[in-house]
Amino acid sequence: MQNNLEPSLSINFSKEKEEGYKRIFKRSPLVSSMSVGWNDLVIAYDQYPPGEIPKISVKQHCLGIYTNMPSFVQTERTINGRLVREQNIQGDCVIVPANTSHQVAWNHEGGALTIAINPTVFAQTIYEVVDPDCVELLPQFATPDPLIYQIGVALKSVLTKHGTSSRLYAETLINALILHLLEHYSTNRPNLSECIAxxxxxxxxxxxxxxxxxxxxxxxxxxxxxxxxxxxxxxxxxxxxxxxxxxxxxxxxxxxxxxxxxxxxxxxxxxxxxxxxxxxxxxxxxxxxxxxxxxxxxxxxxxxxxxxx
CATH class of the missing domain: 1.10.10.60 (Homeodomain-like)
Structure with missing residues (x-):
């Protein structure tokens, strides 16, 4: 049962790397960007048994992409104090902006990819063409998004197969992901296809x-x-x-x-x-x-x- 009164566990993946992940889940992920030497990227894939994570607040924008799931998983998720009961399925994604509290409990095992992106990277993505101070990433409870799911599957494949020599490909995928998030899950959504010329x-x-x-x-x-x-x-x-x-x-x-x-x-x-x-x-x-x-x-x-x- 979730307790929204308990203090948040503060995590900074940029500094803690895989240690931050271990503080949340009490173990290392099956595979991560850190384990293949991509120290400037934070991507991790794991299989999660039924359980829960405490209330956390992360310095980075975080995405969860459900890539290997049974028919559905019953989940209780709280983002920024709002509780939603979900039925998660493969292809769902969750968005938790930086410094936003997040707590979750679930009843079945499933596989998911976690991505943490520094807010400065979002600003760098568009600062040549759009004022980044006018754009804010919004929290998103579990929802299907085919493009985000495809990017998640591709990133998982890169990590498990050719991680040590595919950083450029992974960065290209992350770049596409950021642009998609900015256009579809942010305030004052810019039309980047028109801005970037x-x-x-x-x-x-x-x-x-x-x-x-x-x-x-x-x-x-x-x-x-x-x-x-x-x-x-x-x-x-x-x-x-x-x-x-x-x-x-x-x-x-x-x-x-x-x-x-x-x-x-x-x-x-x-x-x-x-x-x-x-x-x-x-x-x-x-x-x-x-x-x-x-x-x-x-x-x-x-x-x-x-x-x-």
């Missing part, structure tokens, strides 16, 4: 391209690429897509495949090629190579050798 100047685009090719073997981040052209990560990501038609992550993958083709033609092994172009392993290269080229790296190498002979 224009393209990168040619010289700045070339600076980014040169930087990407120079550091293909690194786990590049949006912040790193944005710094090259003195832009916030989010604004850079938007202008890059407007200019090239694809996201920075998609562009980096294509650059890696192009370089991989050259290395394979030089006779490098598939495993060595994967390492030199920044893929986490041979299977990671295999998956993207086949998707973009229509053949596997092995087949590509064999075909090139036949043509050469």
């Amino acid at each position: 224009g393209k990168l100047p040619k010289y700045k685009l070339q600076q980014v391209i040169d930087y990407i090719y120079a550091y293909l073997d690194r786990d590049l981040s949006l912040k790193e690429l944005g710094t090259v052209v003195q832009m916030s990560p989010q604004y850079f990501s938007q202008l890059f897509k407007e200019t090239t038609g694809i996201t920075p992550h998609q562009y980096v993958i294509r650059c890696r495949i192009e370089r991989a083709k050259g290395l394979l033609k030089q006779g490098l092994s598939i495993a060595e090629t994967a390492t030199q172009v920044g893929f986490v392993d041979q299977s990671h290269l295999h998956r993207h190579f086949k998707r973009l080229m229509g053949v596997t790296p092995k087949t590509f190498s064999q075909q090139f050798k036949k043509r050469k002979n």
